Amino acid sequence: MTPSHITIIGAGHAAGQLIASLRSEGFTGGIRLIGEEPHLPYQRPPLSKKFLAGEAGIDAVTLRPLGFYEKEGIELVLSACVQSIDRAGHTLTLEDGRAFDYDALVLATGTRARPLPVPGAGLSGVHVLRGIDDSLALKAVLAPGKRLVVIGGGYVGLEAAATASKLGAHVTVIEAMPRLMARVASPELADHMLAVHRDNDVHVLLNTKVTALRGSGRTGVDAVMIEHGVPVAADVVLVGIGAIANVELAAAAGLAVANGIVVDAHMCTGDPQILAIGDCANHPSPFTGGRLRLESVQGAVDQAVCAAKTLVGKPDAYKAVPWFWSDQYDERLQMAGVPGADDATVLRRYDDPRQFAVWRTRGGKVTGVEAANSSKDYMAGRRLIESGKLIEPGQLADPTVGAKALLAS
Numbered sequence: 569m570t571p572s573h574i575t576i577i578g579a580g581h582a583a584g585q586l587i588a589s590l591r592s593e594g595f596t597g598g599i600r601l602i603g604e605e606p607h608l609p610y611q612r613p614p615l616s617k618k619f620l621a622g623e624a625g626i627d628a629v630t631l632r633p634l635g636f637y638e639k640e641g642i643e644l645v646l647s648a649c650v651q652s653i654d655r656a657g658h659t660l661t662l663e664d665g666r667a668f669d670y671d672a673l674v675l676a677t678g679t680r681a682r683p684l685p686v687p688g689a690g691l692s693g694v695h696v697l698r699g700i701d702d703s704l705a706l707k708a709v710l711a712p713g714k715r716l717v718v719i720g721g722g723y724v725g726l727e728a729a730a731t732a733s734k735l736g737a738h739v740t741v742i743e744a745m746p747r748l749m750a751r752v753a754s755p756e757l758a759d760h761m762l763a764v765h766r767d768n769d770v771h772v773l774l775n776t777k778v779t780a781l782r783g784s785g786r787t788g789v790d791a792v793m794i795e796h797g798v799p800v801a802a803d804v805v806l807v808g809i810g811a812i813a814n815v816e817l818a819a820a821a822g823l824a825v826a827n828g829i830v831v832d833a834h835m836c837t838g839d840p841q842i843l844a845i846g847d848c849a850n851h852p853s854p855f856t857g858g859r860l861r862l863e864s865v866q867g868a869v870d871q872a873v874c875a876a877k878t879l880v881g882k883p884d885a886y887k888a889v890p891w892f893w894s895d896q897y898d899e900r901l902q903m904a905g906v907p908g909a910d911d912a913t914v915l916r917r918y919d920d921p922r923q924f925a926v927w928r929t930r931g932g933k934v935t936g937v938e939a940a941n942s943s944k945d946y947m948a949g950r951r952l953i954e955s956g957k958l959i960e961p962g963q964l965a966d967p968t969v970g971a972k973a974l975l976a977s
């Protein structure tokens with residue numbers, strides 16, 4: 569039965585999309601949006617890119633203006649953190665003691681930055697990058713000549729490194745693994761981005777473990793201590809070692825949690841009145857045959873669309889091909905699919921060394937694609953993953969075989 573009132577916890581990208589989708593699906597009931605941050609739902613990707621560079625302001629990253637929420641009659645409860653959910657009583661309580669009843673509840677609590685577990689991590693001058701306020705704080709201390717040390721060579725850290733380097737900072741990236749983006753990218757893409765960062769005067773240390781941050785309470789951080797090496801001098805440190813799903817609220821309420829809040833293909837938890845969407849949700853994936861928790865705008869948006877359909881009684885199982893992008897300098901990286909570790913790799917190279925695609929295949933079908941400056945390969949890859957059609961590796965490798973031919977073959 570369609571609920572008469574929907575409460576959403578977390579005012580991020582997924583929540584913003586859910587509200588728009590609920591209204592476009594014809595839901596006319598009440599919607600309450602409770603968010604810990606003081607901001608209206610906004611896009612996080614620019615926080616390490618154009619927003620950090622000062623090329624986009626808060627209005628540009630805000631998903632929809634205040635007028636949208638007023639017009640749609642949305643009750644906004646911002647700067648408010650939900651502390652507990654009472655499932656039996658259908659109420660939730662905020663940290664400030666306020667309590668609200670709910671009819672249907674959607675958890676869209678996202679993730680938080682993983683803390684660096686070494687001495688000195690709490691010194692001033694040590695930053696993380698998750699929200700608008702983090703990006704503003706980092707931007708305020710970046711200036712030409714400042715020494716920024718980024719701990720973690722994943723997407724967010726590398727994007728911030730690229731932006732800081734463009735702003736004139738002296739940037740060092742320290743990565744514990746033998747290559748950049750080790751959890752999420754192929755060795756080919758990682759090698760390419762390593763060369764790009766080094767060409768842009770970013771100093772990259774691989775296989776390097778951070779043991780402590782040095783500094784004093786008075787002056788803040790002044791160096792990053794590493795195993796088997798001399799301290800790396802720092803004016804500013806950015807910790808970018810991944811994110812942790814915000815599941816504590818759900819777990820305390822007795823909902824199943826396993827690398828995210830466990831939901832079915834319709835975004836429903838084990839409680840028929842509670843759904844979960846976005847970075848905090850762990851959902852079944854038709855592409856892995858198992859479960860998946862995505863950290864991507866596309867995951868947040870598609871899951872919000874799916875949840876809206878569930879809530880208005882038009883269920884449509886979530887089956888979108890996961891995709892993701894990253895912009896660093898002038899490099900446009902686009903990735904789709906969830907390849908398995910043992911899937912085969914097929915490389916497509918073009919005359920321009922900046923342009924290439926790394927295809928991943930299993931049983932003659934494409935399971936993943938990483939495209940560097942090659943949107944047509946990315947688009948073809950997404951369609952091939954979706955369709956599950958059999959394809960010759962030779963065709964994937966051949967840069968003269970266009971997207972049309974790939975899809976038709």
Ligand SMILES: Cc1cc2nc3c(=O)[nH]c(=O)nc-3n(C[C@H](O)[C@H](O)[C@H](O)COP(=O)(O)OP(=O)(O)OC[C@H]3O[C@@H](n4cnc5c(N)ncnc54)[C@H](O)[C@@H]3O)c2cc1C
Nearest residue numbers: 578580581582604612613649650677678846847863864865
């Ligand atoms: C710097 C950066 C760059 C990124 N770049 C890209 C990119 O290039 N491409 C891409 O696809 N993705 C990118 N992402 C990831 C993308 O932004 C996320 O996948 C997306 O924001 C997830 O949306 P969400 O709504 O699930 O969570 P979020 O947007 O994280 O929102 C969750 C909200 O819930 C709030 N909340 C949590 N607990 C509570 C509580 N108890 N009470 C009230 N509120 C609560 C949080 O404060 C937060 O505001 C990037 C992320 C970051 C941080």
